[in-house]
Amino acid sequence: MSKNYLDELNPVQRRAVECTEGPVMIIAGAGSGKTRVLTYRITHLIKKGVDPFNILSLTFTNKAAREMKERIAKVVGTSESKNIWMGTFHSVFSRILRSEAEKIGYPQNFTIYDTDNSKSLIKAILKEQGLDDKVYKPGMVLSRISAAKNNLISSQAYLNDKQALEEDRQAAKPKMGLIYQIYAQRCFKAGAMDFDDLLFNTNILLRDFPAVLHKYQHKFKYIMVDEYQDTNFSQYVIIKQLAAAYRNICVVGDDAQSIYAFRGANIQNIFNYEKDYPELNIFKLEQNYRSTKIIVGAANTVISKNKEQLKKNVFTENIEGELIKVMKTESDNSEGNFVANSIFETKMNEQAHNREFAILYRTNAQSRAMEEALRKQNIAYRIFGGLSFYQRKEIKDLLAYYRLAINSNDEESLKRIINYPARGIGDTTIDRIIVAANDHNISLWRVIENINEFDIGLNAGAKAKVDEFTIMIKSFSAMLQTHSAYDLGQYIAVHSGILRDLYADKSPEGVSRHENIQELLNGLKEFTESEIDINDIGAELTIENQDADEKQDAGENQDIRIKNQEEGDENQELRSENQEEEQELKEAGIDTAINGLLFSFDEQKPDIENTTTEITTNPTLDLFMRDIALMTDADKKTETEEDRNKVSLMTIHAAKGLEFPYVYVVGLEENLFPSQMSLTERADLEEERRLFYVAITRAEKRVTLSYSTTRYRWGNLIYCEPSRFIEEVDAKYLDMPTESSSRLFGNEEYASKPKQYSNKPKETFVQRPVIGKNLVKINSASKNTSDFDTESLRSLQVGMEVEHDRFGKGKVINMDGDFPNNKTTVFFEGVGQKQLLIKFAKLRIVG
DNA sequence: GTGTAATGCTATTGG
DNA sequence: AGCATTACAC
Numbered sequence: 001m002s003k004n005y006l007d008e009l010n011p012v013q014r015r016a017v018e019c020t021e022g023p024v025m026i027i028a029g030a031g032s033g034k035t036r037v038l039t040y041r042i043t044h045l046i047k048k049g050v051d052p053f054n055i056l057s058l059t060f061t062n063k064a065a066r067e068m069k070e071r072i073a074k075v076v077g078t079s080e081s082k083n084i085w086m087g088t089f090h091s092v093f094s095r096i097l098r099s100e101a102e103k104i105g106y107p108q109n110f111t112i113y114d115t116d117n118s119k120s121l122i123k124a125i126l127k128e129q130g131l132d133d134k135v136y137k138p139g140m141v142l143s144r145i146s147a148a149k150n151n152l153i154s155s156q157a158y159l160n161d162k163q164a165l166e167e168d169r170q171a172a173k174p175k176m177g178l179i180y181q182i183y184a185q186r187c188f189k190a191g192a193m194d195f196d197d198l199l200f201n202t203n204i205l206l207r208d209f210p211a212v213l214h215k216y217q218h219k220f221k222y223i224m225v226d227e228y229q230d231t232n233f234s235q236y237v238i239i240k241q242l243a244a245a246y247r248n249i250c251v252v253g254d255d256a257q258s259i260y261a262f263r264g265a266n267i268q269n270i271f272n273y274e275k276d277y278p279e280l281n282i283f284k285l286e287q288n289y290r291s292t293k294i295i296v297g298a299a300n301t302v303i304s305k306n307k308e309q310l311k312k313n314v315f316t317e318n319i320e321g322e323l324i325k326v327m328k329t330e331s332d333n334s335e336g337n338f339v340a341n342s343i344f345e346t347k348m349n350e351q352a353h354n355r356e357f358a359i360l361y362r363t364n365a366q367s368r369a370m371e372e373a374l375r376k377q378n379i380a381y382r383i384f385g386g387l388s389f390y391q392r393k394e395i396k397d398l399l400a401y402y403r404l405a406i407n408s409n410d411e412e413s414l415k416r417i418i419n420y421p422a423r424g425i426g427d428t429t430i431d432r433i434i435v436a437a438n439d440h441n442i443s444l445w446r447v448i449e450n451i452n453e454f455d456i457g458l459n460a461g462a463k464a465k466v467d468e469f470t471i472m473i474k475s476f477s478a479m480l481q482t483h484s485a486y487d488l489g490q491y492i493a494v495h496s497g498i499l500r501d502l503y504a505d506k507s508p509e510g511v512s513r514h515e516n517i518q519e520l521l522n523g524l525k526e527f528t529e530s531e532i533d534i535n536d537i538g539a540e541l542t543i544e545n546q547d548a549d550e551k552q553d554a555g556e557n558q559d560i561r562i563k564n565q566e567e568g569d570e571n572q573e574l575r576s577e578n579q580e581e582e583q584e585l586k587e588a589g590i591d592t593a594i595n596g597l598l599f600s601f602d603e604q605k606p607d608i609e610n611t612t613t614e615i616t617t618n619p620t621l622d623l624f625m626r627d628i629a630l631m632t633d634a635d636k637k638t639e640t641e642e643d644r645n646k647v648s649l650m651t652i653h654a655a656k657g658l659e660f661p662y663v664y665v666v667g668l669e670e671n672l673f674p675s676q677m678s679l680t681e682r683a684d685l686e687e688e689r690r691l692f693y694v695a696i697t698r699a700e701k702r703v704t705l706s707y708s709t710t711r712y713r714w715g716n717l718i719y720c721e722p723s724r725f726i727e728e729v730d731a732k733y734l735d736m737p738t739e740s741s742s743r744l745f746g747n748e749e750y751a752s753k754p755k756q757y758s759n760k761p762k763e764t765f766v767q768r769p770v771i772g773k774n775l776v777k778i779n780s781a782s783k784n785t786s787d788f789d790t791e792s793l794r795s796l797q798v799g800m801e802v803e804h805d806r807f808g809k810g811k812v813i814n815m816d817g818d819f820p821n822n823k824t825t826v827f828f829e830g831v832g833q834k835q836l837l838i839k840f841a842k843l844r845i846v847g
Numbered sequence: 848g849t850g851t852a853a854t855g856c857t858a859t860t861g862g
Numbered sequence: 863a864g865c866a867t868t869a870c871a872c
Binding site: 088198363365427629672675677678713 | 848849850856857858859860861862
């Protein structure tokens with residue numbers, strides 16, 4: 001961005017940037033320079049003299065926020081840009097909640113439950129209530145609760161909500177309201193909020209504390225919301241409340257790219273917006289700067305199939321470009337090979353780099369075949385999403401210790417680690433503790449902390465073990481304010497016994513787990529050594545919290561100091577106790593360990609005694625942990641140049657907002673994309689279509705679509721037919737395949753004879769019955785086999801010779817299952833071994 | 848209470 | 863096919 005940033009904008013963009021006062025809606029087509037407008041608009045505000053502290057900008061990912069800030073910093077300088085409140089809804093409001101938590105009865109250091117925590121809690125509740133988790137599927141229960149919260153229906157309100165109760169009764173799940181109520185109570189008791197609570201409780205806060213509302217209304221004089229089409233009702237109300245005083249609110253969105261309805265996003269928010277702010281200024285960004293004419297045209301024809309949409313005309317002045325290639329393959333693996341080979345060829349022929357390629361799919365499970373093929377080709381790739389680092393078991397175990405040290409009432413963490421590593425506290429003991437906690441309406445921690453007061457049939461041995469555990473956790477908690485994140489993190493890893501446990505496991509998985517722990521500790525180290533990023537809204541909070549901190553300074557600090565001294569002595573013992581361990585760990589490659597660990601009380605003490613800000617900005621463990629639950633893969637911080645030059649693999653959802661020169665959209669098959677679960681409702685199918693729209697509009701130069709006729713699912717081979725979305729693209733934009741086999745890709749024939757696959761278009765598709773008309777899924781099984789006599793294969797046996805249309809002659813080497821739902825394994829000459837379902841394979845017995 | 852073998856469930860999409 | 867939970871032997 002240059003100093004004359006306004007000159008870099010087209011007329012509409014420029015007007016949108018300059019229209020800073022009053023409500024604004026920017027409808028931004030794909031690739032229309034939306035991010036540019038947002039960043040320039042904020043820059044412009046600051047240039048005009050608006051204090052960055054008064055700007056709130058809500059983005060879809062924290063990474064997006066970080067990148068925007070960097071760009072803004074280039075014009076206005078970091079000292080200004082870092083003070084902008086910028087981040088996701090969840091991260092911004094979790095910070096506000098932390099500083100206001102006591103008002104709504106939460107501790108400042110509340111825990112954020114992730115989805116796994118929530119599900120596990122629901123499971124526990126079901127068990128305690130004697131409810132069947134087949135009827136009340138935890139995931140389903142959670143999404144019901146989530147939907148209620150996103151519509152601002154509390155558990156009390158839910159229990160009074162006739163419609164909700166009736167729905168649950170109809171669905172034969174009458175206890176739903178009760179589960180919701182208990183779930184909410186348990187979260188509260190544990191000092192925990194789930195993702196939806198972060199928004200829900202923000203609403204409670206703003207609703208019940210007018211002074212708080214007033215404060216933030218006047219703090220946020222200018223509000224901007226990106227990806228507005230993906231906000232839910234709860235978010236909508238927060239924004240509406242905050243913007244009520246100044247009405248300087250600017251939302252940016254594209255109804256055509258709304259792909260999060262499944263988690264409560266409400267496209268109606270766009271339409272409501274016009275009603276809420278009749279004085280609204282609307283700007284439509286319709287010129288696409290990203291893609292070729294072919295890609296834009298193709299995307300437009302697709303999205304035009306949707307009924308509900310705002311009128312706009314996305315166009316581009318870019319070059320015409322290449323047709324969209326469609327590839328048919330015969331298995332998920334050969335689809336992978338095709339993509340990998342195609343990337344290889346493109347790299348060779350066009351001097352392209354890995355980073356210019358993206359492979360997009362509908363479900364994470366599809367990544368496997370792609371990975372294997374890329375590995376075979378020696379193409380570096382990286383996967384976004386899927387099991388994130390923080391979801392690995394060993395990481396969650398260690399984090400559970402951290403969480404418990406920070407908030408001992410955290411029930412989910414407690415249950416996770418009270419007996420890991422094994423320390424003789426078994427299921428019976430834990431069950432009794434839970435019963436006691438429920439009976440007395442207190443947290444599990446309160447029970448184990450006073451385990452000797454509770455007469456719950458535990459013998460002295462069990463009580464002693466529980467006692468030992470609580471003492472350990474308390475010792476960790478006591479170190480929170482006195483030790484750096486890295487020091488304490490390392491200390492806990494050692495003294496919890498986790499490192500020892502993992503070190504003992506020499507299997508490859510065990511080693512990898514151990515390495516992951518190391519990686520986490522490295523992250524902690526980095527965090528500890530880096531300047532705290534005040535640029536994350538924390539800076540503002542520091543000022544907000546000054547009152548509180550001063551109090552702490554005056555009174556509590558003395559306690560801290562005293563505690564330090566006591567622990568200083570304790571630490572001496574720890575030091576010697578650890579010598580052996582240290583040796584052991586050194587061998588295990590953890591040389592960083594203990595020196596830094598047994599530290600530094602003395603060096604640290606002065607910090608604590610010092611000023612208020614230093615307490616809040618010390619790189620302590622609880623600070624590190626605050627946002628962990630809110631971190632997505634896309635938010636991962638450090639990214640080396642090497643990381644960057646890799647082929648990107650991700651779901652289409654994860655690709656939102658990104659762009660790549662070459663995009664492969666794979667798995668374009670009915671029941672996969674569009675997903676099977678989306679086929680019954682028009683609204684769901686339209687969302688899938690928008691997803692397809694998002695997928696192809698990620699591409700700058702070239703789009704390749706692929707589908708496979710077979711695919712493994714749950715270990716079974718299933719047959720697939722091409723997605724309706726392929727034929728929804730106007731045929732003039734497509735380069736259709738005729739036929740191909742995996743052998744061709746192996747021989748790279750595809751790339752050398754591209755013409756063979758073009759110009760023989762459409763028949764295969766046009767001849768199919770038109771689907772998508774009535775939105776009913778077509779039963780591929782019956783259709784494919786209607787004209788074939790399966791009965792002739794009843795007598796098929798191992799050893800027989802068979803013939804297949806595509807694979808040629810082969811020999812049956814295995815049979816599995818009962819006719820007609822049986823499987824056969826056939827070895828085909830020159831092709832190899834294939835598993836086929838008798839019902840579909842159209843085999844002929846030879847001889 | 849602990850560790851292993853057998854069973855059963857899962858795979859939309861994600862902050 | 864892969865993972866998590868459960869069942870069962872020690």
